Amino acid sequence: MKRDYKKIEPLVNVIIPTFNRPQYFQKALKSILNQSYENMQIIVVNDGGQDVSDIVESFCDSRILFINRKENYGKAFSLNEALKYAQGKYVAYLDDDDMFYPEHIETLVDTLENRTDCQVAYSDLYKAYCKVSQDGSRQVLSKTVEVSRDFDRFFMLHFNHVLHVSLMHRRDLIEKTGPYNENLNVLIDWDMTRRLAFFTDFYHVYKITGEYYHPMGDCDRISVQQRKNKQNYVRNVVEIRASRPEKPWPKIKDLSIIFMTNRLDRQTGQTIGAIRQHTFYPYKLYLPVSQKDFNGISTDMKNLVFVSVSPERSQEEQLDLLLMQSEGEYIAIIPREYPIRDRWIENPLYALINNRGDRIGYLLEDSTDSMWGVVLKKEDISKARKMFPHLSLLDSLNASGIKLKKPEFEELPLQFDNMIQQAFNAQNDGNWMHAAQIYEYIAENHNNELWMKSLSANALYKAGNKQLAACLCHEINQQRPTVSTLLLEAKVKREEKKYDEAVELLTIAERTIDGMEYLWT
Numbered sequence: 001m002k003r004d005y006k007k008i009e010p011l012v013n014v015i016i017p018t019f020n021r022p023q024y025f026q027k028a029l030k031s032i033l034n035q036s037y038e039n040m041q042i043i044v045v046n047d048g049g050q051d052v053s054d055i056v057e058s059f060c061d062s063r064i065l066f067i068n069r070k071e072n073y074g075k076a077f078s079l080n081e082a083l084k085y086a087q088g089k090y091v092a093y094l095d096d097d098d099m100f101y102p103e104h105i106e107t108l109v110d111t112l113e114n115r116t117d118c119q120v121a122y123s124d125l126y127k128a129y130c131k132v133s134q135d136g137s138r139q140v141l142s143k144t145v146e147v148s149r150d151f152d153r154f155f156m157l158h159f160n161h162v163l164h165v166s167l168m169h170r171r172d173l174i175e176k177t178g179p180y181n182e183n184l185n186v187l188i189d190w191d192m193t194r195r196l197a198f199f200t201d202f203y204h205v206y207k208i209t210g211e212y213y214h215p216m217g218d219c220d221r222i223s224v225q226q227r228k229n230k231q232n233y234v235r236n237v238v239e240i241r242a243s244r245p246e247k248p249w250p251k252i253k254d255l256s257i258i259f260m261t262n263r264l265d266r267q268t269g270q271t272i273g274a275i276r277q278h279t280f281y282p283y284k285l286y287l288p289v290s291q292k293d294f295n296g297i298s299t300d301m302k303n304l305v306f307v308s309v310s311p312e313r314s315q316e317e318q319l320d321l322l323l324m325q326s327e328g329e330y331i332a333i334i335p336r337e338y339p340i341r342d343r344w345i346e347n348p349l350y351a352l353i354n355n356r357g358d359r360i361g362y363l364l365e366d367s368t369d370s371m372w373g374v375v376l377k378k379e380d381i382s383k384a385r386k387m388f389p390h391l392s393l394l395d396s397l398n399a400s401g402i403k404l405k406k407p408e409f410e411e412l413p414l415q416f417d418n419m420i421q422q423a424f425n426a427q428n429d430g431n432w433m434h435a436a437q438i439y440e441y442i443a444e445n446h447n448n449e450l451w452m453k454s455l456s457a458n459a460l461y462k463a464g465n466k467q468l469a470a471c472l473c474h475e476i477n478q479q480r481p482t483v484s485t486l487l488l489e490a491k492v493k494r495e496e497k498k499y500d501e502a503v504e505l506l507t508i509a510e511r512t513i514d515g516m517e518y519l520w521t
Contacts, residue, residue: 009039010113011088012105013171016042017078018096019049023136024213026055031099031210033061037106041065043082048072076180076188083174092168097213104209108168111205119200120169122162124148124480126211126512138213140513143483148451151202153251154350154413157241158280160190162202165212169196177245184236191240198249198282206450206480234277241280242303255283255349256328256378260315261336264289274340276301281346286326288318319393320385323378331381332364333393334373339366343413348375351407361397363406374404416446423455432463450476454485466492483509 014032018025032042045067046052056066065085069078083091090109094100104123111121126143133139149161156162177195184191196202247254257275261268268287275285285301288309307325309318323331330352332345348362352375361376374397384400391399412418423438439456443449453472461469473489476482490505 009037010090010109012037012040012090012092012109012168013082013086013088014040014042014092014094014105015045015079015082015086016094016096017045017047017075017082018052019047019072021096022050022052022055024097024138025052028094028096028099029055029059029064031101032094032105033059033063034102035100035105036102037109040105041086041088043067043085045069045078045082047074047078074182074185076182076184079188080179080182083171083179086171088171090168091171091174093164094210095165095212098165098211100210101208103207105168107205107207107209111203112168112170116203118203119173120167120196121203121205122166122168123205123207123209125163125166126208126483128211128213130213130215132215138215141216143211143513145208145451145454145482145484148206148448150204150447152416153197153201154346155417156194156197157252157282158346158414160187160193162193163212164189164193165210167193169200173199181239181243184239186233186236187240191243194240195243195245198245198252200251208480208482238277242276242301244282244284244303252282253330253353254328255281255330255332255345255375256326257283257285257332257334257345258319258322258326259285259287259334259336260319261287262311262315267336271336271338271340272301272304278340278342279345281349283332283345284327286322288322316385316389316392320389323382323385326378329378330375331378332373332375333381334364335371337371338364338373345375347412348407350413351411352377354411359400359402361402361404363404365406367406376402416442416448419446423459427459427462432459433465435459436463436465450480454482457485457488461488461492466495477505481508481512483512486512 016025016028016032029042029044032040040063042061042064044052044056044064046069048069048071051068053066053068056064067081067085069081079093090112092105092108107123108121112118124145125147127146128140129142129144130138130140147161147163152161173196176199177192180188181191259268259271259275261271264287272285284303284305286305286307289306290309290311305325307322309321313321319333330349332349344364344366348364351362352360359380361374361380364373364375367373376397380400380402381397384396384402388396388399397404419438419442423435423442426432426435426438436456436459439452439459443452443456453476457469457472457476460466460472470489470492473485473492476485477489486505486509490502490509493499493502493505
């Protein structure tokens with residue numbers, strides 16, 4: 001009996017915007033139509049580029065909805081336009097110069113339907129380094145898995161680690177995140193994945209299900225070209241980090257930063273600017289201002305809140321008023337002169353989030369006896385102020401039994417990235433064995449096991465421990481082979497004069513580079 005996909009399986013929308021890449025677009029669209037999963041609605045948006053109607057029509061597939069716009073409005077606009085027509089349970093994305101392998105959609109649907117409660121899943125992809133000829137044709141030179149990272153919400157707030165082409169999410173999440181930000185011209189994908197992380201965990205599927213292309217030499221990808229304008233790039237980063245979807249956020253607790261300043265002047269403005277530039281955890285910034293200043297304030301900073309207070313009130317009374325106005329589950333209090341730099345608030349906040357004890361607050365790193373800042377749970381500071389409203393902030397915290405400390409090194413965020421950098425530094429110094437030991441430690445303590453084993457295998461080979469390197473590669477190749485691990489295992493087999501095994505591994509690697517992956521997985 002023939003299986004009826006449309007009745008059994010959920011509908012998946014696959015969105016593919018295109019702009020002036022007809023020779024690549026055809027291959028990308030074909031890779032969608034060749035999916036093992038059939039129940040799809042494919043939404044193609046021509047963003048005012050060269051007409052690709054003939055390519056779309058040549059496939060004669062009723063699942064394709066073609067939006068042939070004459071004006072160029074950009075990728076974010078095209079994605080939003082496509083989402084208006086989306087009717088499926090899930091949404092996946094493909095850029096017009098990339099491609100899916102045949103089981104990409106089936107793999108992610110099966111994961112979301114049967115393997116996890118997460119509402120987002122993502123797989124691994126090859127980065128295909130290619131030589132582009134004058135006629136636009138591409139010759140793939142090598143393929144490597146450069147991004148294979150387990151989901152890390154705190155890092156996602158800092159920067160992206162999930163490629164959009166590898167991603168599938170529930171369509172109804174867009175009702176919570178809001179649409180793509182059409183004011184952005186770079187990092188459009190990260191802006192959305194970051195907002196998705198407010199509402200759900202992401203499930204990492206350890207399977208290579210597609211590839212994205214990277215030309216050798218000058219690259220025409222938007223993400224690469226737009227980074228060349230540093231000022232514009234920073235503007236986009238700041239806007240993304242300041243974005244806050246509508247509450248409630250089931251996966252992120254809010255932060256309220258209370259800025260204890262007694263006047264609005266150039267120093268205050270510089271501090272606000274520094275907070276905006278150097279803070280990646282979602283926050284609202286609360287400032288006490290006089291009624292006179294309050295009436296004359298105008299700002300486009302959406303997460304800046306001015307609270308009208310009488311200048312005759314004491315600093316403690318102003319603080320209590322701002323506490324009443326604040327919405328966050330975490331409260332940071334900073335003085336007017338506090339220096340703002342990278343991770344100024346994220347370091348102590350991360351320590352507080354992960355501390356299992358009660359009634360503790362973390363001092364900001366540059367705090368001194370005369371100038372200090374602190375981050376606490378709102379429930380703790382509110383209780384302290386209610387119990388001891390006439391005491392100073394510090395005295396009320398001490399009197400209520402709240403312990404204040406600076407975070408220890410092991411309590412700081414982004415430890416994974418710090419250790420990766422240490423391993424890279426060891427490699428650059430030629431200390432390959434030390435690098436391998438770091439990768440092994442990361443795999444045991446910070447997940448990302450396959451990725452770390454691949455890096456460790458290469459480091460062990462460079463260090464001369466070829467047998468252990470081959471064992472690691474063999475273990476990886478039984479689970480999720482890559483070109484690099486296949487080649488490394490083949491190299492060891494050849495040195496051991498096991499030529500038949502080496503040839504078999506080299507053949508698989510060659511077929512992988514030639515685009516024949518699905519024939520051997």
